[in-house]
Amino acid sequence: MRLMVFASRTQKELIRDPLNMAFGLGFPLVVLFLLSAIQANIPVSLFEISQLTPGIAVFGLSFISLFSGTLIAKDRSTSYLLRLFASPLTSTDFILGYTLPLLPMALLQTVICFIAAFFLGLAFSLNLLLALVVMIPAAILYIAIGLLAGSLLTDKQVGGICGALLTNLSAWLSGTWFDLNLVGGGFKAVAYALPFVHAVDAAKAAVAGNYADILPHLWWVMGYAVVIMVLAILAFKKKMNSD
Amino acid sequence: MTAIQTINLTKRFKDKTAVNALNLSIEEGELYALLGVNGAGKTTTIKMLSCLTAPSSGDAILLGDSVVTNPQSVKEKINVSPQETAVARNLTVRENLELIAGIYSFDKKAARTKADEMITAFSLGEVVSAKANTLSGGMQRRLSIAMALISNPKILFLDEPTLGLDVIARRELWSTINKLKGKITIILTTHYMEEAQALSDRIGIMARGELKAVGTADELMAKTGAKTFEDAFIALAADSEVGI
Numbered sequence: 151m152r153l154m155v156f157a158s159r160t161q162k163e164l165i166r167d168p169l170n171m172a173f174g175l176g177f178p179l180v181v182l183f184l185l186s187a188i189q190a191n192i193p194v195s196l197f198e199i200s201q202l203t204p205g206i207a208v209f210g211l212s213f214i215s216l217f218s219g220t221l222i223a224k225d226r227s228t229s230y231l232l233r234l235f236a237s238p239l240t241s242t243d244f245i246l247g248y249t250l251p252l253l254p255m256a257l258l259q260t261v262i263c264f265i266a267a268f269f270l271g272l273a274f275s276l277n278l279l280l281a282l283v284v285m286i287p288a289a290i291l292y293i294a295i296g297l298l299a300g301s302l303l304t305d306k307q308v309g310g311i312c313g314a315l316l317t318n319l320s321a322w323l324s325g326t327w328f329d330l331n332l333v334g335g336g337f338k339a340v341a342y343a344l345p346f347v348h349a350v351d352a353a354k355a356a357v358a359g360n361y362a363d364i365l366p367h368l369w370w371v372m373g374y375a376v377v378i379m380v381l382a383i384l385a386f387k388k389k390m391n392s393d
Numbered sequence: 394m395t396a397i398q399t400i401n402l403t404k405r406f407k408d409k410t411a412v413n414a415l416n417l418s419i420e421e422g423e424l425y426a427l428l429g430v431n432g433a434g435k436t437t438t439i440k441m442l443s444c445l446t447a448p449s450s451g452d453a454i455l456l457g458d459s460v461v462t463n464p465q466s467v468k469e470k471i472n473v474s475p476q477e478t479a480v481a482r483n484l485t486v487r488e489n490l491e492l493i494a495g496i497y498s499f500d501k502k503a504a505r506t507k508a509d510e511m512i513t514a515f516s517l518g519e520v521v522s523a524k525a526n527t528l529s530g531g532m533q534r535r536l537s538i539a540m541a542l543i544s545n546p547k548i549l550f551l552d553e554p555t556l557g558l559d560v561i562a563r564r565e566l567w568s569t570i571n572k573l574k575g576k577i578t579i580i581l582t583t584h585y586m587e588e589a590q591a592l593s594d595r596i597g598i599m600a601r602g603e604l605k606a607v608g609t610a611d612e613l614m615a616k617t618g619a620k621t622f623e624d625a626f627i628a629l630a631a632d633s634e635v636g637i
Contacts, residue, residue: 155495
């Protein structure tokens with residue numbers, strides 16, 4: 151009951167912030183339309199809609215980290231979290247209350263990205279539903295990054311780390327904007343040591359129906375999601391006892 | 394019956410002792426003002442009593458429950474109005490109130506009824522559907538205190554509740570606090586001497602993490618031979634601060 155009350159507050163705070171809507175939904179769609187327009191004029195296989203959509207969907211999820219991190223950091227910077235820490239809410243209530251409302255938001259964001267892609271020529275198939283499922287670990291990963299950042303940083307720092315650095319890392323190191331083979335070497339090795347390109351490759355494999363290629367990439371994403379979520383929970387609990 | 398009993402309550406931060414072996418006793422229904430200059434240990438004491446920070450040693454018993462061994466039970470009985478206004482920015486006045494009621498286990502119907510009571514008591518009717526971030530500072534403060542009262546706390550911590558309020562808003566809040574006297578136990582911290590004098594049953598003066606004196610405003614004035622309560626406070630708090 152308490153958890154649901156608190157989760158409902160998180161959801162309202164996120165939905166009612168117009169910047170969240172503008173960046174979370176608007177920006178990825180603009181990029182999708184822009185790269186599709188480039189593809190229409192100068193055909194590049196990387197920007198074919200079935201290749202492009204999973205990458206844009208993962209890129210869009212990076213804004214989820216920004217939203218959640220900013221909300222938590224703002225709560226910490228005011229006395230609001232102090233008031234809640236003195237209430238009967240437990241650490242589990244806080245962590246789930248901050249994270250659970252983000253999961254449907256992340257999935258909705260992905261669905262809207264796919265719907266926009268239909269208008270740009272993406273063919274509907276059941277594989278798209280599989281792709282949605284495959285995106286869940288990536289959504290949890292980005293939610294965990296937001297929880298971690300919000301627990302450790304100020305809201306301005308969250309803006310810099312999640313709003314600028316993470317979104318750019320998600321773009322450059324995911325193989326969405328350019329083929330990582332074009333750079334190769336250390337850059338490609340670093341990209342494949344991080345979860346972003348794996349999240350995109352898993353979703354691409356799902357969209358293409360290459361089922362055997364999904365799990366090898368998904369393990370990377372799930373591994374990072376679990377580790378970062380554990381770190382985020384530890385950081386939040388530590389802050390809860392020290393703020 | 395005793396509402397709050399502290400037993401050698403102590404908080405140390407590395408090499409600094411913020412609160413040193415505090416022993417105080419507050420009766421149920423009493424309004425107890427905790428005064429002291431900045432850094433005297435008031436806020437740390439409030440944080441320990443409201444389970445926001447664990448004591449380094451000692452204990453505090455709030456209505457039979459220990460802040461060390463049973464903080465969750467303590468949290469069910471208390472509520473806090475922090476020094477800064479503490480509201481959810483994008484929620485309306487009513488949503489803020491119902492949220493806190495829900496967190497303290499009121500069902501939806503009861504939460505709505507309690508919210509109506511608070512809206513009336515704190516004259517928030519005109520802004521009930523406005524988002525908190527659109528309210529004036531005074532209105533936000535009123536809402537913040539209403540949120541502290543909506544859970545029917547048995548012990549209420551008011552940390553500088555009238556800070557930043559204009560004189561009319563301050564008097565209105567005094568009137569509200571006066572109405573609560575005898576019904577719930579209130580711990581008030583303030584830097585306004587006239588506020589402590591006007592509202593409290595007893596006043597505790599802290600300096601350097603220790604409780605230097607306790608009594609009514611008149612008793613403290615008599616003790617120091619001061620003509621005003623402010624002079625009495627200075628005699629008790631400032632002398633301790635300079636080590637006289």
